[in-house]
Amino acid sequence: MSGNQLIKSILASVLAAFIIPFLLQRVASIDISFSPAVLATIAIVVFVVTLAAAWQPSAASSAPSARQDAEADNDANDSRELGVVKWFNVSKGFGFITRDNGDDVFVHFRNIRGRGHRSLNEGQKVRFNVRESEKGLQAEDVSVVNS
CATH class of the missing domain: 2.40.50.140 (Nucleic acid-binding proteins)
Structure with missing residues (x-):
């Protein structure tokens, strides 16, 4: 994993932590508070998922050089x-x-x-x-x- 992928994962996590509760309130009319615990949980879940995706071998890395x-x-x-x-x-x-x-x-x-x-x-x-x-x-x- 490159440093760029780590930075992208962190940025995606922070953005998702704020966007997901907002979208759930608007689209599904679910009342979610913007408490630090909720934001941290969403950020951690998204961060783990993006890191896991980065560890998967891509088609580019498995293609012959x-x-x-x-x-x-x-x-x-x-x-x-x-x-x-x-x-x-x-x-x-x-x-x-x-x-x-x-x-x-x-x-x-x-x-x-x-x-x-x-x-x-x-x-x-x-x-x-x-x-x-x-x-x-x-x-x-x-x-x-x-x-």
Whole structure:
């Protein structure tokens, strides 16, 4: 749970402690006093419920990460080349892959499969296609090969 979720839970609890009694009086004609005990009880219940909801695994956290997406490629029939990451500068978003024949190929983070933060680690085995660009060889459709 993040600090943001905790703050959201506290704010929701405080707001609900004041809004729920007001709504019950207006909508259901239930007479509820705005005593500190009632407000505290409502705030605690809402706080516990929002915290419990925050602890539940969400669909986003159970979805595969970009790294898992990139590593999911181990198809033996894949026609892409194999190579090894020579180096990759995460802050600049590019690096080089060494082909089996020893040539170095430029790789940009946009050409790495996956979503979100995409990067490579030195020494990783990768599959990729090569194209000739204005500046030389460039890797495309790059994915990490599971060892």
